[in-house]
Structures are given as structure tokens and as C-alpha cells.
Amino acid sequence: MNRMYAVIAVIATSLACGKSLAQHAHVHGNAELQIAVQGQALTVQLASPLENLIGFEHAPRTDKQKAAAQALGERLARPDALFVPSRDARCTPHASVVNAPVLGMNGVIEGRAEKQPSAQAGKTAHRGHSHGPKKGELGGEGHAELLAQFAFKCEQPAALKGVEVRLFDAFRGLRRIDAQVAGPAGQKAVRLSSSQRMVSW
Amino acid sequence: MSYALTLAARSAWNRRLTLGMTLIAFVLSVALLVGIERVRTDARDTFSRSVSGTDLVVGARASAVQLMLYAVFRIGDATNNMRWDSFRMLENHPQVAWAVPLSLGDSHRGFPVLGTNAGYFEHFRYGESRALVLAAGRRNKALFEAVIGAEVAERLGYGEGARIVLNHGAGEVSLAAHDDKPFAVVGILERTGTPVDRTVHVSLEAIEAIHLDWQGGARIPGFSIPAEFVSKFNLAPKQVTAALVGLKNRSAVFAVQRQVNGYPDEPLLAALPGVALDDLWQIVGVAEKTLLAISAMVVAVGLTGLVAVILAGLGERRRELAILRAVGARPRDIFALLTLEGLFVTVLGAVLGLLMLAVATVALGPLVELRYGVAIQPRVVSLEELQWLGMVVGVGLAASLVPGYRAYRLSLADGLMPRT
Incomplete structure (x- = not known):
């Protein structure tokens, strides 16, 4: 349990750094993935322009847009369907944070988070925190990003050799993902596309 | 078969000057190809370690x-x-x-x-x-x-x-x-x-x-x-x-x-x-691929030269081949003779190319390490390099089939007194 709190603490500090969203280029079609492995903890962080995920970058107005935002929240609530770690490592998702202020997603989802749409997750610890709705908008040109972090716990970390990224099936707007890995075998960078979905180390 | 080998070797020795020259060109091209591959992998090793x-x-x-x-x-x-x-x-x-x-x-x-x-x-x-x-x-x-x-x-x-x-x-x-x-x-x-x-x-x-x-x-x-x-x-x-x-x-x-x-x-x-x-490797990768492509082209040029020399030699050797036929060589023996010659030169070229590279590594390695910080390890041959060499010899064999087939056709058509 201690480890779990440590992971949540790491997630919280990383998102508390307000500038974190604005540190990379906002390029439609591209997203960034950061994967860290330490002991039993596997942490996956995704940063993507909202356009890639739902096709627009503002608060949902029409019913269609609201449905898209809702669907996104439901997808993100099931990280094990988006990221598939080596099967033998027996990893299970146990905490996530989704931060997309223009969609009103702003908070920590604790526990297994099986069915809870993250759009409603704002009620937990981070509501009222200094993240205003402007934080996700970049440069005032109406761009907005999603930043999400998923923590997995792996029972057999020695068997954890990679993660299959299934984001390309879920989000048609994604063309390329630049993935960075910091793991027991060192660090590496991998460029993912719909034909290259495996990050292994 | 061993008789065919001896014959091929002696015949080649008889034309050692022209064959030797093409061999040198081929050795250089093999050394270039393997050398570039070696610098590439060693640079990566040096950096990542x-x-x-x-x-x-x-x-x-x-x-x-x-x-x-x-x-x-x-x-x-x-x-x-x-x-x-x-x-x-x-x-x-x-x-x-x-x-x-x-x-x-x-x-x-x-x-x-x-x-x-x-x-x-x-x-x-x-x-x-x-x-x-x-x-x-x-x-x-x-x-x-x-x-x-x-x-x-x-x-x-x-x-x-x-x-x-x-x-x-x-x-x-x-x-x-x-x-x-x-x-x-x-x-x-x-x-x-x-x-x-x-x-x-x-x-x-x-x-x-x-x-x-x-x-x-x-x-x-x-x-x-x-x-x-x-x-x-x-x-x-x-x-x-x-x-x-x-x-x-x-x-x-x-x-x-x-x-x-x-x-x-x-x-x-x-x-x-x-x-x-x-x-960094993503940036350098493009240049590396270009270099590899160029050196592969150089190998192709070397091979083409080799085939050209053997083909050109055929004209002069029609009488030799006719005599071989007269003493009982079958057309397919002639075919084997010419193909073997090309293959032999290719394999010899690959081996000599590696040897030359080994000498160059020992001689120039310290200088490269001092100037560029890349430690080039002297070694016999790596698995990847063997694959490259296998490809080169394979292409060499395929190219040698051309003079082999030509000699086969000629030896069928020519009599003892070829119209040259």
C-alpha cells in the first residue's frame, strides 16, 4: 500500500507543476508518451492535443461533442484497454489522473476505476486546486491538451518487457506517438505508429 | 570435380593480371561496406556505454x-x-x-x-x-x-x-x-x-x-x-x-x-x-543509411567489373574452352568452370576485404579513437557482417552465372576452330 501512495504522490507532484502541460509542441496527429518502470510500479503518462482524441479542442457544445467527451472519459477510465503490459508481468491499473481542463476533467481516480467515467472525477482531491480552466489552453489560439497519467502495479516486474500501445485503434486522429522509456534496462526513445505499437525494453 | 577446380585455378592464374586488378577493386569495395557497418555499430556502442x-x-x-x-x-x-x-x-x-x-x-x-x-x-x-x-x-x-x-x-x-x-x-x-x-x-x-x-x-x-x-x-x-x-x-x-x-x-x-x-x-x-x-541516432540514421547504400553500390560496381572482365576474357578463351571440350569436358563442366571462377574471386575478395579491414583497424583505430572518441574494436567478423558478406557472395554467385551460361552456349556452338 505504501508503494501505491508513493506512486500517487509522484503523480500528484508531476501534475501540480502547472507548466508541465506547455512544454512540448502542440502538433495535431502527434502525442507523447512517457513510461517509467521502477520495481512493481509502471507509470504511463500521455500528453496529446485534444484534437487527436475527440476532434475538437474546446468545451463540448453540441450533443455530439458532449457524447465524444463522455466516450473519451470512459475510454481513459480503462487504461488496461489502452496500454497492455507484458502479460506475464500481471500488471493491473490502480490509479490514474486525467487532466483536460476544457472538458472539465481535472482529478485523480483512485482504486481500480473500472466503470467510473473520469469526467466526474473532479470531485476528488484536485478540485479547487490552482488548475484553472486556462491551464490546458496553449498560446491563446484555442488549442487544448489532455494530460493523463496511469499507474499500474505489476506482480511479476521481472517479466515486464514492454507495453503494447493500443491508442491508435481507439483514437483515429492519432498518427504518431513519441514514446520515452525509463526502465531497469536504461532509457530509450521509440516512435510509434499504427504499424509499430510495441514499446519494448 | 577437384580436377575442375585445379583447371579453374590454373586458368585464372594464367590471367592473373586482369583478374588481380578486378580483385583489388572488389576487395576495396568489401572493406568499405564492412568498414562502414563496423564504424556505425562501434560508434553506437561507444556512445551508449x-x-x-x-x-x-x-x-x-x-x-x-x-x-x-x-x-x-x-x-x-x-x-x-x-x-x-x-x-x-x-x-x-x-x-x-x-x-x-x-x-x-x-x-x-x-x-x-x-x-x-x-x-x-x-x-x-x-x-x-x-x-x-x-x-x-x-x-x-x-x-x-x-x-x-x-x-x-x-x-x-x-x-x-x-x-x-x-x-x-x-x-x-x-x-x-x-x-x-x-x-x-x-x-x-x-x-x-x-x-x-x-x-x-x-x-x-x-x-x-x-x-x-x-x-x-x-x-x-x-x-x-x-x-x-x-x-x-x-x-x-x-x-x-x-x-x-x-x-x-x-x-x-x-x-x-x-x-x-x-x-x-x-x-x-x-x-x-x-x-x-x-x-541522435534518429538524426544520424539517415546519413548512415545513405552511406550504407553508397557502399552497397560500390560493391555492385566491383561485381559488375568482375563479371565484365570474365566475359571479356571469354572471347580470348574460346580456343581454350574448345580444347577442353575436345578432350572430353561436357558443356556443363565448362559452365561450372566459369561460374566457379567468379565465385572463387568473390569469396577471395570478401576474405581479403576483411583482412584489409583488420589491418586498417589496428593501424588507424587509435587515431580514430583519439580524434573522434569512437573506439573501433578489432575483431574477426560479427554475425551482422557475415550476413552482409553472405549477401555479397550470393550476388557474386548469381553474377558469375552470366559468364558461365555464355561459355556454355559458346562451347555448344563452337567447334575446334571458332570463328573469332
Whole structure:
């Protein structure tokens, strides 16, 4: 349990750094993935322009847009369907944070988070925190990003050799993902596309 | 069959001059192909084994690749330094287990001088998490003491107790020497096969001390502080070039990276060394592929020349082949004879190419390592290279079928008196 709190603490500090969203280029079609492995903890962080995920970058107005935002929240609530770690490592998702202020997603989802749409997750610890709705908008040109972090716990970390990224099936707007890995075998960078979905180390 | 081989060999020997020339061209092309492949893999090995166990490299804001190149590989220069308080902030960050300062910019006879502290010898790792080990002597304790890398010691013939003078700036020859404050070599590190071998290590305070009476890259005229008095000055470093950082928990690496990159007091860059290297390979990869493609073309040119020479020789050898037919050689023997000749030259070329490369590696390897920091390992042949050579010999065999088939056709059509 201690480890779990440590992971949540790491997630919280990383998102508390307000500038974190604005540190990379906002390029439609591209997203960034950061994967860290330490002991039993596997942490996956995704940063993507909202356009890639739902096709627009503002608060949902029409019913269609609201449905898209809702669907996104439901997808993100099931990280094990988006990221598939080596099967033998027996990893299970146990905490996530989704931060997309223009969609009103702003908070920590604790526990297994099986069915809870993250759009409603704002009620937990981070509501009222200094993240205003402007934080996700970049440069005032109406761009907005999603930043999400998923923590997995792996029972057999020695068997954890990679993660299959299934984001390309879920989000048609994604063309390329630049993935960075910091793991027991060192660090590496991998460029993912719909034909290259495996990050292994 | 063995008779056919002898015949082929003797016939080839009879035409040794023309065949020899094409062989040389082919040997050179094989050596080029394998050589480029070898430099490529060895450069990657050298780079990736140069830093291990370091979670982040931090320096002034530039590109991550540039930061890695100057901080770890001593290639190129820093655009800017980072302030000492920024380094202290890093060192005291709750997630940081250790931080090692690096201060670069001076040199000794072309070898870079690195100002650092005792943490460097404790925390720096290379290869598979190997620590630095002293081959002789001890670590530097007093102000004007230096620990040198294996390559520095070997090239310049330094042992313990040698006196060395540091130069201001990089480069083999420099007029701006810190000759009033010489250093004593107190330790020599074991060979690592990394840039550490080419580095002179001194303390951060020593770097401050030798620059006390300097301003704007030159000594202040008419003003000098003798070595024995420098300890009376405040030698606390004011800035460093970069820092190596190890974290308590690897999971925090991206979070710490973001925090450093967003540090409000100074524009800093934190790079993950492994990620920066992969970025570098992505850039270099295009050039590498171009080089490989060019060398493959050169091999193709060599092979074409070989086939052309054998084909041209056929005209002169029609009588020879006719006689062979007359004494009982079947058309397919003629076919085998010519094909074998081409194959033999190809295989011989591949073997000689490797041999030539081995000689070149032994002869030029040290120079390449000194100039470019890439250690080219002498070796017989790697699996990947064997694949390349297999491909070359395969293509060579296919190309040799052409003169074989031509001779086969001719030997069927020609009588003893070919119309030439």
C-alpha cells in the first residue's frame, strides 16, 4: 500500500507543476508518451492535443461533442484497454489522473476505476486546486491538451518487457506517438505508429 | 570435380593480371561496406556505454542532443553555463539522490579538463553499471592535483607525480596557458573505453583558482595571484557547465525533468541520456543509411567489373574452352568452370576485404579513437557482417552465372576452330 501512495504522490507532484502541460509542441496527429518502470510500479503518462482524441479542442457544445467527451472519459477510465503490459508481468491499473481542463476533467481516480467515467472525477482531491480552466489552453489560439497519467502495479516486474500501445485503434486522429522509456534496462526513445505499437525494453 | 577446380585455378592464374586488378577493386569495395557497418555499430556502442545509471543530464537550455554531446562525450561546446545556485537547487531536490557538477572548457594538450567533485568518482557509471577504478595512485585531494584517464596517461607518457599545465580553452596548441599554476598527477584511472579515458579530472575549486587572475578569457595584465595564495580567496564555484543527476525513484524522472525545464530562475534543460541518444541516432540514421547504400553500390560496381572482365576474357578463351571440350569436358563442366571462377574471386575478395579491414583497424583505430572518441574494436567478423558478406557472395554467385551460361552456349556452338 505504501508503494501505491508513493506512486500517487509522484503523480500528484508531476501534475501540480502547472507548466508541465506547455512544454512540448502542440502538433495535431502527434502525442507523447512517457513510461517509467521502477520495481512493481509502471507509470504511463500521455500528453496529446485534444484534437487527436475527440476532434475538437474546446468545451463540448453540441450533443455530439458532449457524447465524444463522455466516450473519451470512459475510454481513459480503462487504461488496461489502452496500454497492455507484458502479460506475464500481471500488471493491473490502480490509479490514474486525467487532466483536460476544457472538458472539465481535472482529478485523480483512485482504486481500480473500472466503470467510473473520469469526467466526474473532479470531485476528488484536485478540485479547487490552482488548475484553472486556462491551464490546458496553449498560446491563446484555442488549442487544448489532455494530460493523463496511469499507474499500474505489476506482480511479476521481472517479466515486464514492454507495453503494447493500443491508442491508435481507439483514437483515429492519432498518427504518431513519441514514446520515452525509463526502465531497469536504461532509457530509450521509440516512435510509434499504427504499424509499430510495441514499446519494448 | 577437384580436377575442375585445379583447371579453374590454373586458368585464372594464367590471367592473373586482369583478374588481380578486378580483385583489388572488389576487395576495396568489401572493406568499405564492412568498414562502414563496423564504424556505425562501434560508434553506437561507444556512445551508449559512456553513461549508465545517470537518470538526467542537466545544463543550460539547448537541444538535448547538444547537451549530451558536450557534457558526456566532450564534443562541441556549451552554449551557456548554469549557475551554482541552480546546481544547489538540483542537489537539494527531494527526489534527487545525487548530483555531480561538471565544469568544462579548459584543456591539456588537446585533452579536455573536467572540474568536478568527489561525487563523480562515486556515482559515475559506464558500460553495465561499472564504477571508475584507479589503476594507480589516489583521488585528488589538494587543490592542484589531477586524476587522468588511461588514454591521457598512455599518449603523453604521464605517471604519478607528473607536472602538467592546463590550457585555457580547447585545442592542441594554446597561447593562453595557466603555467603559473601547474598540477600534479596523483591518480590514473583504469581504461574504460569511454570519453573518461581522454579526460583530465581536477576539482571545481581548482578551476576557480586558475581563473582567479583571469578576465574575459585572458590573464589580467600586470596582475597575478601566485599559487600559494589562492587558498585565501573564496574558491566556491559560481557556475558549472552541466550536472549528472541520479534519482531516488526512477518513476519520478519525467516529473523532475519537467520541473527542471520549468525552473523559473534560469533557463535549464534536463535530458534523459538514453532518450537523447536515441534522438541522435534518429538524426544520424539517415546519413548512415545513405552511406550504407553508397557502399552497397560500390560493391555492385566491383561485381559488375568482375563479371565484365570474365566475359571479356571469354572471347580470348574460346580456343581454350574448345580444347577442353575436345578432350572430353561436357558443356556443363565448362559452365561450372566459369561460374566457379567468379565465385572463387568473390569469396577471395570478401576474405581479403576483411583482412584489409583488420589491418586498417589496428593501424588507424587509435587515431580514430583519439580524434573522434569512437573506439573501433578489432575483431574477426560479427554475425551482422557475415550476413552482409553472405549477401555479397550470393550476388557474386548469381553474377558469375552470366559468364558461365555464355561459355556454355559458346562451347555448344563452337567447334575446334571458332570463328573469332
